[in-house]
Amino acid sequence: MQLKSKITSIILCFILAITAAAQEEKNRAFWVHEDQVKPSMMMEYEKASKDLVSACKDNNVKDIQWSVASMDDGTYLSITPIENLSDIQDMDFNDLKEKVGEESFNKMFENFNKCYDNHGDYVTILVPSLSYMPDGLTTNTPGQDYRVWHRMDVSPANMQKLQAKMKELKSLFASKKSKMHYRIYKSGFGNVGDYYVAVISAKDAMDYDTKSVENDKLLGEEGQKLFSDMFNYVDAYSVKRGGMRPDLSYSAVNEIANTSKE
Incomplete structure (x- = not known):
């Protein structure tokens, strides 16, 4: 009976390990709304964004959430995790519109529209199998809100070759116990062309630059060669x-646990 119990425990542990591995390897989708804000309108844009967040908080708006990342060139990304494309249709501001009235609602978005000439929506996919975060894959990095995005455009003919090199790179980082952790995203629905983006979190610019220099020394010539080989497939x-x-992000109280941090 004791042997049977041990066998059952071993089988259960094995199943749990497989399940955990499967969950770890599951790709995650994010809906991204990108605003390319004019340099002269960045302050106005952020004011409009904060006003929208305040309105959502004051009215306890449900069923919608977003995290915002801003880039130094004036690009603002509003990011929402999704399970499938139908989630995008289900996420709207109807609740806010009903609570503040159509006139006030329209005014809020008119304030956004004057800040940019180009904006749009697309889906990006977080790829665990290519990402290197040995402490656990997460987009939430407390105390490290600084971001660096490395984008690599690739032709369809070279996608598999680039992926293979990226897997080699992940293995090298792991073998060297690199402290430069990164997440890999690939282009999804709504994008024209194929690309991968490596996103790195840091405390600030100095922290990132220091880690980058230390990582280059750690990987040495082996790392230089692998990066060189990888970039042969990058257009x-x-x-x-x-x-x-x-300060520009919003999540309803019951949705905080699911909010994206990328």
Whole structure:
């Protein structure tokens, strides 16, 4: 009976391990609304954004949430986790509109519209199998709201080759116990062209730059060669800096646990 109990426990642990691994490897989707704000209108845009957040909080608006990241070039990303595309349709401001009235509601969004000429929506996918976060994959990095985005555009013909190199890079980071953790996102629905983005969190610009220098030394020539091999499959590469903006983000009280932090 004791042996049977031990076997049952072993099987249960095995099943739990498989389940945990499966959950860890599951890709996560995020709906992103991108506003390309004019340099002269950034202060106006942030005021409009804060007014919207205040209105949502004051009226306890349900069924909608977003986290905001701002980039140094005036790009603002409003990010919401989704399970599928139908979630996007279900997330709207009807609750707010009913509570504040149509005139006040329209005025709020008119204040946004004058701040940019270009904006749009798309889906991005967080890829655990390519991400390196040995302490656990999460977009929530307390005390590290600074962000650096490394974007790599790739042709369809080279996607598999680039993925293979990115997996090698993750293995190298892990073997060296690198402290430079990163999350990998790939382009999803609504994007034209294929690309990957490596997102790195830090306390501030100095913290990021210090980690970057230390990481280069840690990886050494092996890392240099692997990066060089990887970039053979990259059509275009760009880097943007910025950070998360909790002051421009909103989540209903019952949805705080699900709010994105990227």
